[in-house]
Amino acid sequence: MAHDASIDTPAVSDGEGVRRRDFINIAAVSAAGAGAVAVVYPLISQMSASADVLAESSTEVDISAVEPGQAIKAIFRKQPVFLRNLKPEEIQAANKVDAASLRDPQTLKERTKEGHENLLITMGVCTHLGCIPLGPFDGNTVLGEFGGYFCPCHGSHYDTAGRIRKGPAPKNLQVPEYEIDGTVVKIG
Ligand code: FES
Incomplete structure (x- = not known):
């Protein structure tokens, strides 16, 4: 064995x-x-x-249907962007503010294209913690104390130039790179 x-x-x-x-x-x-x-x-x-x-890398938006006083939301690089057609009184309200006195000093002119001061294009992202502010779209009428945008998360108020005027947000709504070609805005 x-x-x-x-x-x-x-x-x-x-x-x-x-x-x-x-x-x-x-x-x-x-x-x-x-x-x-x-x-x-x-x-x-x-x-x-x-x-x-x-x-x-870019987003094209036709704004021909956006009446004065209205805005629309679009998506740019996976983030909301606001395209707003300002009324004359909203332009006046923005221009009568002493920009130097603001938290993030900028004039409406510096935040828009020459000849298109009525067209305010900003990212729709609150500069505090990134919520999407309310504006004159989706049937909303709450525009904050300065008639621009209002972020309900912690109460930031932006004016008609998208500048921070009250609340915790440190900066104005960011203006992205864009070009205007007739009624089409090419962002990015
Ligand atoms: S995220 Fe807008 S106020 Fe805080």
Whole structure:
């Protein structure tokens, strides 16, 4: 019996050896396959990221239907942007403020394009903690104490130039890069 066992042992050992080698080979091939996937994936990932960035790098909005006193919301780079057609009295209200006295001193002229002082384009993101302020859209009539935008999260009031006038927000609503071509605004 002991002899049989000594004969059997190498045979079992060889069998295991073969199986181990097979496993190692399979593992090596699998690792190579995984490596190939790992190399290819970042390339695909980069290509799709580029496509996404290109698609979202600008937003075009037709503002022909936005009457004086109205605003619309659009999406630019996954964030809301407000496009507002100011009424003459809203322009006057913004211009009669001494900009130097403001928390974030800027004139309406500095925040709009020449010849389009009525068109206020800002990000719709409160500069306090990022809520979306209320404005003259979606049937809302609450515009805050300065007739511009009101952020209900913690009570920031923006005026008709989108400048912070009261509440915790530290900065004016951000004006993005944009161009005006007729009735189309290209943001970004
Ligand atoms: S997020 Fe607008 S006031 Fe705080």
